[in-house]
Amino acid sequence: MTSATDSPLPAVTRLIATDLDGTLLRDDKTLSDRTIAALTAADEAGIEVLFVTGRPARWMDVVTPHVQDHSLAICANGAAVADLRGGVLLRVHPLDRPVALTVVDALREAAPGVSFAVELSTGIHYEPAYPPFHMDPGATVAVAEKLLREETPGSGAPVLKILAHHPELAPDAFLALARDTAGDRASFTRSSPTALLEISGLGVSKAATLAACCAERGISADEVVAFGDMPNDVEMLGWAGASFAMGNAHPAAVAAASGVTLTNDEDGVAVVIERILATR
Structure with missing residues:
Protein backbone atom coordinates (compact mmCIF):
# COMPACT_ATOMS: atom_id res chain seq x y z
CA MET A 1 0.00 0.00 0.00
CA THR A 2 1.42 3.36 -1.03
CA SER A 3 1.19 6.69 0.78
CA ALA A 4 -0.43 9.99 -0.15
CA THR A 5 2.88 11.29 -1.48
CA ASP A 6 3.81 8.41 -3.80
CA SER A 7 0.57 6.66 -4.81
CA PRO A 8 -0.09 6.99 -8.57
CA LEU A 9 -2.64 9.61 -9.60
CA PRO A 10 -4.73 9.68 -12.78
CA ALA A 11 -3.13 11.32 -15.80
CA VAL A 12 -6.14 13.65 -15.72
CA THR A 13 -8.30 14.13 -12.63
CA ARG A 14 -11.79 15.36 -13.51
CA LEU A 15 -13.69 14.46 -10.37
CA ILE A 16 -12.95 14.03 -6.66
CA ALA A 17 -15.41 11.84 -4.76
CA THR A 18 -15.11 12.13 -1.01
CA ASP A 19 -16.88 10.69 1.99
CA LEU A 20 -17.62 13.09 4.84
CA ASP A 21 -17.57 11.64 8.36
CA GLY A 22 -14.16 10.28 9.29
CA THR A 23 -12.80 11.44 5.93
CA LEU A 24 -13.30 15.06 4.87
CA LEU A 25 -14.68 16.18 8.24
CA ARG A 26 -12.56 16.32 11.35
CA ASP A 27 -13.68 14.40 14.40
CA ASP A 28 -15.45 17.54 15.65
CA LYS A 29 -17.56 17.46 12.43
CA THR A 30 -16.03 20.61 10.97
CA LEU A 31 -13.93 21.38 7.90
CA SER A 32 -10.45 22.76 8.47
CA ASP A 33 -9.34 25.96 6.77
CA ARG A 34 -6.82 23.90 4.78
CA THR A 35 -9.53 21.54 3.52
CA ILE A 36 -11.83 24.43 2.57
CA ALA A 37 -8.98 26.03 0.64
CA ALA A 38 -8.21 22.75 -1.15
CA LEU A 39 -11.85 22.24 -2.17
CA THR A 40 -12.04 25.81 -3.50
CA ALA A 41 -8.80 25.41 -5.43
CA ALA A 42 -9.98 22.14 -6.98
CA ASP A 43 -13.19 23.78 -8.14
CA GLU A 44 -11.31 26.75 -9.58
CA ALA A 45 -9.10 24.28 -11.48
CA GLY A 46 -12.19 22.75 -13.08
CA ILE A 47 -12.23 19.57 -10.98
CA GLU A 48 -15.68 18.63 -9.77
CA VAL A 49 -15.93 17.73 -6.08
CA LEU A 50 -18.73 15.31 -5.29
CA PHE A 51 -19.63 14.59 -1.67
CA VAL A 52 -20.55 10.90 -1.33
CA THR A 53 -21.91 10.07 2.10
CA GLY A 54 -24.13 7.86 4.19
CA ARG A 55 -25.76 10.99 5.60
CA PRO A 56 -29.26 12.01 4.51
CA ALA A 57 -29.50 15.20 2.46
CA ARG A 58 -30.97 17.11 5.40
CA TRP A 59 -27.71 16.61 7.35
CA MET A 60 -25.50 18.16 4.66
CA ASP A 61 -25.47 21.68 6.09
CA VAL A 62 -21.91 21.12 7.31
CA VAL A 63 -20.63 21.25 3.70
CA THR A 64 -23.36 23.20 1.87
CA PRO A 65 -21.66 26.60 2.50
CA HIS A 66 -18.59 25.28 0.68
CA VAL A 67 -20.36 24.14 -2.48
CA GLN A 68 -18.86 25.98 -5.43
CA ASP A 69 -19.97 25.50 -9.04
CA HIS A 70 -20.95 21.87 -8.43
CA SER A 71 -23.85 21.37 -6.05
CA LEU A 72 -24.68 17.66 -6.38
CA ALA A 73 -24.16 15.18 -3.56
CA ILE A 74 -24.71 11.45 -3.29
CA CYS A 75 -26.46 10.74 0.00
CA ALA A 76 -27.71 7.75 2.00
CA ASN A 77 -24.96 5.45 0.63
CA GLY A 78 -26.07 5.98 -2.94
CA ALA A 79 -29.83 5.83 -2.39
CA ALA A 80 -30.30 9.51 -3.21
CA VAL A 81 -28.76 12.23 -5.37
CA ALA A 82 -29.35 15.70 -3.95
CA ASP A 83 -28.98 19.25 -5.21
CA LEU A 84 -27.44 20.92 -2.16
CA ARG A 85 -27.99 24.43 -3.44
CA GLY A 86 -31.62 23.79 -4.25
CA GLY A 87 -32.24 21.56 -1.24
CA VAL A 88 -34.06 18.89 -3.24
CA LEU A 89 -33.63 15.22 -4.07
CA LEU A 90 -33.10 14.74 -7.78
CA ARG A 91 -33.10 10.94 -7.84
CA VAL A 92 -33.77 8.10 -5.43
CA HIS A 93 -32.98 4.38 -5.49
CA PRO A 94 -35.42 3.06 -2.89
CA LEU A 95 -35.61 -0.11 -0.88
CA ASP A 96 -38.96 -1.75 -1.65
CA GLY A 201 -31.93 -1.76 -2.04
CA LEU A 202 -30.07 -4.65 -3.61
CA GLY A 203 -27.20 -3.29 -5.70
CA VAL A 204 -27.42 0.22 -4.26
CA SER A 205 -24.07 1.58 -3.12
CA LYS A 206 -21.97 4.72 -3.22
CA ALA A 207 -20.02 3.22 -6.11
CA ALA A 208 -23.04 2.38 -8.25
CA THR A 209 -24.56 5.84 -7.98
CA LEU A 210 -21.17 7.52 -8.41
CA ALA A 211 -20.56 5.49 -11.58
CA ALA A 212 -23.95 6.56 -12.95
CA CYS A 213 -23.31 10.24 -12.15
CA CYS A 214 -19.89 10.06 -13.80
CA ALA A 215 -21.30 8.34 -16.89
CA GLU A 216 -23.80 11.19 -17.30
CA ARG A 217 -20.86 13.61 -17.36
CA GLY A 218 -18.70 11.53 -19.67
CA ILE A 219 -16.20 10.92 -16.86
CA SER A 220 -14.49 7.53 -16.65
CA ALA A 221 -13.43 5.74 -13.48
CA ASP A 222 -9.79 6.40 -14.47
CA GLU A 223 -10.44 10.13 -14.11
CA VAL A 224 -11.79 9.88 -10.55
CA VAL A 225 -9.96 10.12 -7.23
CA ALA A 226 -11.96 8.83 -4.24
CA PHE A 227 -11.55 9.07 -0.46
CA GLY A 228 -13.14 7.04 2.34
CA ASP A 229 -12.67 5.38 5.69
CA MET A 230 -15.33 2.74 6.38
CA PRO A 231 -16.92 -0.40 4.88
CA ASN A 232 -19.59 1.70 3.13
CA ASP A 233 -16.75 3.24 1.09
CA VAL A 234 -15.19 -0.05 -0.04
CA GLU A 235 -16.95 -0.38 -3.42
CA MET A 236 -16.29 3.28 -4.26
CA LEU A 237 -12.60 3.00 -3.36
CA GLY A 238 -12.31 -0.07 -5.56
CA TRP A 239 -14.14 1.54 -8.49
CA ALA A 240 -12.20 4.80 -8.74
CA GLY A 241 -9.04 5.00 -10.82
CA ALA A 242 -7.15 6.23 -7.76
CA SER A 243 -8.39 6.02 -4.20
CA PHE A 244 -7.16 6.81 -0.72
CA ALA A 245 -8.15 5.33 2.60
CA MET A 246 -7.69 7.66 5.52
CA GLY A 247 -5.02 7.03 8.13
CA ASN A 248 -7.86 6.29 10.55
CA ALA A 249 -9.65 3.93 8.13
CA HIS A 250 -11.21 0.52 8.73
CA PRO A 251 -9.02 -2.34 7.43
CA ALA A 252 -11.56 -3.13 4.70
CA ALA A 253 -11.25 0.41 3.33
CA VAL A 254 -7.46 0.23 3.42
CA ALA A 255 -7.51 -3.06 1.52
CA ALA A 256 -9.82 -1.61 -1.17
CA ALA A 257 -7.89 1.62 -1.75
CA SER A 258 -4.84 2.16 -3.96
CA GLY A 259 -3.18 4.38 -1.36
CA VAL A 260 -3.39 5.66 2.20
CA THR A 261 -3.34 9.32 3.20
CA LEU A 262 -3.19 11.04 6.59
CA THR A 263 -6.07 10.93 9.05
CA ASN A 264 -9.17 13.09 8.81
CA ASP A 265 -7.84 15.27 11.65
CA GLU A 266 -4.58 15.71 9.72
CA ASP A 267 -6.28 17.00 6.54
CA GLY A 268 -5.59 13.77 4.65
CA VAL A 269 -7.94 14.69 1.78
CA ALA A 270 -6.47 18.16 1.40
CA VAL A 271 -2.95 16.70 1.23
CA VAL A 272 -3.86 14.65 -1.85
CA ILE A 273 -5.86 17.43 -3.51
CA GLU A 274 -2.87 19.75 -3.15
CA ARG A 275 -0.71 17.11 -4.82
CA ILE A 276 -3.22 16.72 -7.66
CA LEU A 277 -3.22 20.47 -8.27
CA ALA A 278 0.58 20.68 -8.10
CA THR A 279 0.88 18.18 -10.96
CA ARG A 280 -1.47 20.02 -13.34
Missing part, protein backbone atom coordinates in the same frame (compact mmCIF):
# COMPACT_ATOMS: atom_id res chain seq x y z
CA ARG A 97 -41.14 -1.85 1.46
CA PRO A 98 -42.14 -5.53 1.08
CA VAL A 99 -38.46 -6.44 0.79
CA ALA A 100 -37.64 -4.27 3.78
CA LEU A 101 -40.23 -6.13 5.84
CA THR A 102 -38.71 -9.51 4.96
CA VAL A 103 -35.26 -8.22 5.96
CA VAL A 104 -36.62 -6.94 9.28
CA ASP A 105 -38.22 -10.31 9.96
CA ALA A 106 -35.04 -12.19 9.05
CA LEU A 107 -32.82 -10.05 11.28
CA ARG A 108 -35.22 -10.24 14.22
CA GLU A 109 -34.88 -14.03 14.06
CA ALA A 110 -31.12 -14.11 13.42
CA ALA A 111 -30.14 -11.40 15.92
CA PRO A 112 -32.56 -11.17 18.88
CA GLY A 113 -32.33 -7.75 20.48
CA VAL A 114 -31.99 -5.87 17.17
CA SER A 115 -33.91 -2.60 16.76
CA PHE A 116 -34.64 -0.62 13.61
CA ALA A 117 -34.96 2.85 12.16
CA VAL A 118 -36.52 3.67 8.80
CA GLU A 119 -34.94 6.45 6.73
CA LEU A 120 -37.51 7.85 4.30
CA SER A 121 -36.92 10.53 1.70
CA THR A 122 -38.90 12.79 4.04
CA GLY A 123 -37.14 11.97 7.31
CA ILE A 124 -36.29 9.23 9.77
CA HIS A 125 -38.49 7.25 12.19
CA TYR A 126 -37.45 4.57 14.64
CA GLU A 127 -38.47 1.92 17.13
CA PRO A 128 -38.73 2.57 20.90
CA ALA A 129 -35.58 0.50 21.60
CA TYR A 130 -33.52 2.25 18.91
CA PRO A 131 -31.03 4.94 20.02
CA PRO A 132 -32.92 8.23 19.57
CA PHE A 133 -32.02 10.74 16.86
CA HIS A 134 -31.62 14.09 18.60
CA MET A 135 -31.14 15.79 15.22
CA ASP A 136 -34.63 14.65 14.21
CA PRO A 137 -36.95 15.59 17.10
CA GLY A 138 -40.05 15.16 14.95
CA ALA A 139 -39.52 11.47 14.25
CA THR A 140 -42.32 8.96 14.73
CA VAL A 141 -41.53 6.23 17.27
CA ALA A 142 -43.16 2.88 16.43
CA VAL A 143 -42.23 -0.68 15.49
CA ALA A 144 -40.65 -1.06 12.06
CA GLU A 145 -43.57 -3.07 10.72
CA LYS A 146 -45.86 -0.11 11.40
CA LEU A 147 -43.37 2.41 10.04
CA LEU A 148 -43.12 0.45 6.78
CA ARG A 149 -46.87 -0.06 6.37
CA GLU A 150 -48.66 1.87 3.59
CA GLU A 151 -52.36 2.66 3.35
CA THR A 152 -52.19 1.70 -0.32
CA PRO A 153 -49.19 0.34 -2.24
CA GLY A 154 -46.96 3.14 -3.49
CA SER A 155 -48.57 5.84 -1.35
CA GLY A 156 -45.72 6.20 1.13
CA ALA A 157 -42.48 8.16 0.78
CA PRO A 158 -39.56 6.18 -0.69
CA VAL A 159 -37.52 4.16 1.80
CA LEU A 160 -33.88 5.16 1.36
CA LYS A 161 -32.51 2.71 3.89
CA ILE A 162 -33.21 0.73 7.02
CA LEU A 163 -30.88 1.06 10.01
CA ALA A 164 -30.41 -1.94 12.29
CA HIS A 165 -28.80 -1.56 15.72
CA HIS A 166 -27.66 -4.29 18.08
CA PRO A 167 -26.57 -3.51 21.65
CA GLU A 168 -24.23 -6.48 22.09
CA LEU A 169 -22.84 -7.84 18.81
CA ALA A 170 -19.47 -6.72 17.46
CA PRO A 171 -19.95 -4.40 14.44
CA ASP A 172 -18.18 -6.54 11.83
CA ALA A 173 -19.72 -9.74 13.17
CA PHE A 174 -23.18 -8.18 12.93
CA LEU A 175 -22.51 -7.13 9.34
CA ALA A 176 -21.35 -10.61 8.38
CA LEU A 177 -24.38 -12.18 10.04
CA ALA A 178 -26.78 -9.83 8.25
CA ARG A 179 -25.21 -10.47 4.87
CA ASP A 180 -25.36 -14.22 5.41
CA THR A 181 -28.98 -13.92 6.51
CA ALA A 182 -30.45 -11.61 3.87
CA GLY A 183 -27.67 -10.49 1.53
CA ASP A 184 -29.63 -11.84 -1.43
CA ARG A 185 -32.44 -9.36 -0.76
CA ALA A 186 -30.72 -6.08 0.09
CA SER A 187 -27.33 -4.37 0.36
CA PHE A 188 -25.78 -4.27 3.83
CA THR A 189 -22.94 -2.05 5.01
CA ARG A 190 -21.81 -0.01 8.00
CA SER A 191 -20.13 3.31 8.72
CA SER A 192 -20.54 3.62 12.49
CA PRO A 193 -18.08 2.42 15.14
CA THR A 194 -21.03 0.71 16.82
CA ALA A 195 -23.07 -2.30 15.68
CA LEU A 196 -25.23 -0.18 13.39
CA LEU A 197 -25.99 -1.52 9.93
CA GLU A 198 -27.25 0.44 6.92
CA ILE A 199 -29.54 -1.52 4.59
CA SER A 200 -30.31 -0.33 1.06
